[in-house]
Amino acid sequence: MKKYIYQLSEEEFYNFLLAYKKGVELISQEENLITFATYEPVEDLTPQAVQEVKIVPQERIFRPFTVGSFLIHRPDLIPISVNPGMAFGTGLHPTTKVCLRLIEKYFLPGWTALDVGCGSGILSIALAKLGAREVLAIDIDERAVEETKENAKRNGVSLQVKQATPADLEESYQFLVANLELPIFEKEATHIKRLFSVRGVFSGLYGGDDLEKFLKLFQDHKVVKIVKMRGWYGVVLEK
Ligand SMILES: C[S@@+](CC[C@H](N)C(=O)[O-])C[C@H]1O[C@@H](n2cnc3c(N)ncnc32)[C@H](O)[C@@H]1O
Structure with a gap:
């Protein structure tokens, strides 16, 4: 594939864009001179250069970006807006990332879901956005419950949120996610096991020792997947 590089003054460029009616790749803008590229020759314009290009997936070209207060992203991305406040869960921690990756792959739309230790609510919001029929988010910490409620509103999703531990719950969910720690x-x-009926995603396990102890704890379940990110493990279990 060929890339045609052109240079126009700012005024000429905007007039060109109006007439061209297709996307162009903006390369640089210096003073009054705009350098841009198209992937076909443009009639009546002489290119500065013609380059051979490799096909690169769209997600590597069009990364999310901000302009002032606006966030612009590709339509296939699922935005999650979180204010963690005093709760855990900005999405930056490897354990949260591991859970998000595994949820995307192993959760099925239409399932009911339980998020044990919801923190900011980030995983519950992801589940709701992926099409959960019902999501219950629980946390032992009152502040996490408040943050999750606020974040659910912010994202326009409906969650049930409770200050509770697994021992307080009776109903079972098809899917469960828990980003906790080995001692928890x-x-x-015992309670976590009875609270999901199909599949569970677990994280918060640091190092091989934690992983081994966790797997022993859940040895009556089928291990579907184990992933590792910067020393932290994520595990997918099935009944
Ligand atoms: C590591 S954070 C995970 C937050 C969020 N789910 C994430 O993945 O970013 C663990 C959360 O579990 C909560 N927690 C700890 N023990 C718990 C328990 N026994 N029952 C419910 N929540 C608990 C903590 O208050 C904390 O908010």
Whole structure:
């Protein structure tokens, strides 16, 4: 494929864009001179250069960006807006990232879902946006419950949010996500097991030792997938 590089003054460029009615790749803007590229020759314009280009996936070209307060992104991306406040869950921590990756792959739209230790609510919001029929978000911490409620509103999704531990719940969900820590899994394992009926995503396990102990704890479940990100493990289990 060939890339045709052109230079026009700012005024000429905007007039050209109006007439051209297709997208162009903006390369640079210096003073009054705009350099841009098209992927076909433009009639009546002489290119500065013609380059051979490799096909690159769209997601590598069009990355999300901000202009002032606006966030512009491709339509296939799922935006999640979070204010973590005092709760855990900006999406930057490897354990949250691991959960988001695994949720995207192993959760099916239409399932009911339980998020144990919701923090900011980021994982519950992801589940709701992926088409969960019902999401219950629980956390032991009152501030996390408040943040999750606020963040749900901010994202226009409907979540049930409760200050609770797994021991307080009776109903079982098709899918469960829990980004906790080994000592909490050890304490809550019996309840966690009875609270999901199909598949669960678990994270918050640091190093091989944690992973081994966790797998022993859930040895009555089928291990579907184990992933590792910067020393943190994520595990997908099935009944
Ligand atoms: C590591 S954060 C995860 C937050 C968010 N889910 C994420 O992935 O970014 C763990 C959360 O679990 C909560 N938590 C700890 N023990 C819990 C328990 N026994 N039952 C429910 N929530 C618990 C903490 O208050 C904290 O908000």
